[in-house]
Amino acid sequence: MLAMVIKEFRQLRRDRRTLAMLVVMPLVLLTVLGYAASFDVTSVRTVVVGPRAEAAAARLPGVLEVVAVRPDDGRAEAVRELRDGRAAVALVTGGDQVTALVDGADLFSARAAVQAFAGRSETAAAAGGPRVDVEVLFNPDLRTPVIMVPGLIGIILVFVGTMATALGVVRERQSGTLEQLAVMPFRPRDVFLGKVLPYFCVAAVDLTVVVVAGLLLFDVPFRGNVLVLALGALLFLFVTLGFGVLISTVSENQGQAIQLAIMTLLPQVLLSGLIFPLQAMAAGVRWIGYLLPLTYFIQISRGVMVRGAPLSALAVPLLALAALGLAVFTLSVIRFRRDLAPTGQEPEPEPEPEPEPEPGSVPAAAGGAR
């Protein structure tokens, strides 16, 4: 048995990735989850509007962090602030009644706000102050599926984009056909796009199916523009497909590719705001979340589907995805090129008539030889 144990340890020592997964991952998970795994939002972005905004802002419960006080604005502007995701709560003053508009798409902030106002109303009523009417917008019953389904769309796109693409490319490497492709008269970008496009189509079909299923089965609203969601999904797919190709270039077999794909998937599930709200995370961990593409896609999908946010309101996450996509895609193309154009030259794509035979050969300098 000892021989078996020694052999196993020797193999484990050589397999750095598994070792990393066994030793480092638990530590990382423990630290990250310890700071990230919290549903308790302690600070809810709040705007206060209406004639008595100044006074109302001063008397708000501690959990509501006032980010703007606009006495000249009314209810319409307040709703727009919520729709565009600039605040989770908007307090509308005027008359003897105060209305607190709460963004139901931001589930945990909404719950924290509703709870805070509930406690407040009792004390305020006892003191004879103004009553606060709480009105939850977009997701009035604060149902979880309404915010989970748009997030799950992102997870599915990560699966198809990263996992399936990485496996597809690694299979090609493992079977030796990638080398064949490198020798064939393909340009690297032909191979790259030819490899990625089918997965792109599958992901697009998947996306449609999940959105329709979400609408029909879970009664998830779709208030915004389909094209804005499509744009977000397109940019997000660029990032995930790029990750897939990138993973494939550093994996020798499908097992390694799956390992790496899980390593990119796990932090996205945990730190993107899909499950735990970003606002509840410690600042250091939250920043990791802002480096992950799923974080931005979730902002887009929830914004478009649940709140009906327009394109202009989603400019930041869209631009962030575009920047991430450009970075990851470029990197993956460069790495992939190394496999596909090992001699540093691209073959001509289309057959052309061969020139007349020349007496003798003229060796052409290539690959920076001159």
Added chain:
Amino acid sequence: MTAGASDAGHEHAERQPGSGGPGSDAPGSGGPGQAERRPRVRFGVEDLVVAYHGRTAVAGVTLEVAPGEVAGMVGGDGAGKTTVLRALAGAVRPASGTVRRPPARRIGYVSAGPGVYRDLTVDENLAFAGAAYGLRGSALSERAGRLLDRTGLAGARDRLGGQLSGGMRQKLALAMAMLHEPRLLVLDEPTTGVDPVSRAELWRLVAHAAATGAAVVVATSYLDEAERTGSVLVLDQGRPLVAGTPEAVVAGIPGAVLDAPARPDRGTAWRRGARWRVWSPDGSTVPGASPVAPDLEDAVIVAALAARERAARDKEVAA
């Protein structure tokens, strides 16, 4: 379009400078711009050096093949055969040396893999290879049909690549590489692990490709196969051991090769079937052994033994 011997020109050569840059080119070489006059286009590698992650895999390898010729490359596992072929086909970038090959669309390459899609049928594999080289429609189906007949795969058109036997898969790989009638056919051990009948069929295909004007370079671990090539290069640990026509390689054996029914007391001996062969470096006789006409297998073994002896002597001198 047939790639005949007169179909010269449009040759592609690349020169890799040594690590010292262009200045390290051999003095008086005339530079890469100077054309060397040759009667026919020859493909191959010259002074090839390939390194993987800083470790030299092959060095100083020169191999040449003309249209209509088959050049063989033999050597043990890890001798560098695959590396030379990869450099020739353009799958790896040499550290230095010259590679002379036609454009990518005129190369056919069977990697050791052998690069057949296991989850595509025979027909689908051929269709993909054809499309990659710009073959479509009737031209594709006609050539594919002919190759399928010649390889005996016509009855297996709908079988998946993964369901084929080793020999059939190699034949499919060769058919895929020959579909576009390449001018240079690079084959990495196409017959390894293949039964003798399939081996013969594969070689018939190779011979046919050469007869129709292709330059063929084939690596093999079977010396009886190397014996039928026009020229053979023997590699050992990434270096060339001997090269020339099989006859010249056999004729160049130093000393004498003897045959004995049992292992003799003297000399370096190896088994050949039920009998023993003995190498006598100085040509002297060995008791119990009689002279025999050596073949390529003997020549390759003697070349490796001689190289080892030389290396041992050099080590002694250095010490």
